[in-house]
Amino acid sequence: MIEIKRLSSRDAGFAARLDALLAFESAQDESVDRTVATILADVRVRGDAALIEYTNRFDRLAVRSMAELEIPYQDLQQALENLPADQRGALEAAAQRVRRYHERQPLQSWQYEEDCAELRGTLLGQKVTPLDRVGLYVPGGKASYPSSVLMNAIPAKVAGVKELIMVVPTPDGERNPLVLAAAALAGVDRVFCIGGAQAIGALAYGSESVPQVD
Numbered sequence: 001m002i003e004i005k006r007l008s009s010r011d012a013g014f015a016a017r018l019d020a021l022l023a024f025e026s027a028q029d030e031s032v033d034r035t036v037a038t039i040l041a042d043v044r045v046r047g048d049a050a051l052i053e054y055t056n057r058f059d060r061l062a063v064r065s066m067a068e069l070e071i072p073y074q075d076l077q078q079a080l081e082n083l084p085a086d087q088r089g090a091l092e093a094a095a096q097r098v099r100r101y102h103e104r105q106p107l108q109s110w111q112y113e114e115d116c117a118e119l120r121g122t123l124l125g126q127k128v129t130p131l132d133r134v135g136l137y138v139p140g141g142k143a144s145y146p147s148s149v150l151m152n153a154i155p156a157k158v159a160g161v162k163e164l165i166m167v168v169p170t171p172d173g174e175r176n177p178l179v180l181a182a183a184a185l186a187g188v189d190r191v192f193c194i195g196g197a198q199a200i201g202a203l204a205y206g207s208e209s210v211p212q213v214d
Contacts, residue, residue, distance in 0.1 A: 036197040043201030048208045054198040059171045066209035071180065071191040079180035087178065091146060095185050098150050102158040130160035135203035135213035136188070138179060140169035140195055146182035153186035164188045165213055167203060169195020 007017055042050045048066045055061055055069060063069055080088065111125025136152045139145055153164050166183055170193040183191055192210055194202060206212025 039197040040201040040204075043198050043207065044205045047206075048210075051194055051198055051202055051207060051210070054196065055169075055194050058196055058198075059169055059173075059193075061170075061173060066192075066207075069193045070209065071175070071193065073184075076180050076184035076188070076191065079177045080184040083177065083181050088181070091150075091178065091182060091185060094147065095150050095154060095182075098154045099158060102155040105158075107159060130162070131156075131214040132161070133163040133165065133211060133213045134161050136164060136166040137195075137199060137203075138166055138168040140176065140179070140193075141171040141174060144168075144176035144179050146176075146178040149179055149182035149188070150186055153183070153188050157187050163211070164190075165203065165211055166191045167194050167199040167210075169193065169199070 005021075007014060007021070011017075039050075039054060043054075052063060052066065052069070056063060080091075083091070107128050109125070109127045111123055111127075114120060114122040114124065134156050136149070136156075138148045138152075149166070153166070156164055164187065166188045168179060168191065175193070180191070190211075192199070192202070194210075202210040203213045
């Protein structure tokens with residue numbers, strides 16, 4: 001059972017208790033910000049070596065190379081094929097609904113030329129250009145949601161993004177088959193078993209193994 005801390009503005013000392021709670025949260029935020037900034041800077045400088053170190057530390061792994069942290073496409077496809085029929089059917093139905101919805105979004109480029117005398121020859125319009133490569137961060141471990149894969153990857157593919165790089169933490173080496181199957185179904189190009197700030201840093205800056213995304 002989770003005990004929820006409750007404050008009432010009618011209680012004596014309410015203001016002091018609230019100030020103390022907010023001060024604690026602020027201190028925690030500053031501590032987290034400093035830690036994250038350190039990790040990002042380290043990943044930017046040391047690349048793969050930093051990613052391996054942080055992944056081993058935070059996800060309790062013992063890998064020696066980034067090759068051990070990339071999931072081959074064949075494994076994604078195998079995860080999809082190994083799903084029980086009801087789970088695969090539900091996943092495929094969800095993917096179809098997500099794709100159908102986003103295909104209806106107006107993404108067309110358009111342009112026109114001004115016809116009034118003062119502005120004749122002026123060309124106005126909108127040009128829709130998909131990004132070349134995007135990164136997808138997907139929760140892992142106990143908080144594994146295949147829906148996060150579908151709802152991020154499929155709209156990107158519909159929009160015309162050429163390459164999708166997915167990162168997902170695998171604490172204690174636990175790989176969720178539904179998440180991997182969703183990646184195969186949605187057309188994700190590469191999947192790396194990394195998470196946390198180090199994964200965001202890898203996507204933002206790139207490393208020897210993880211491509212920098214747009």
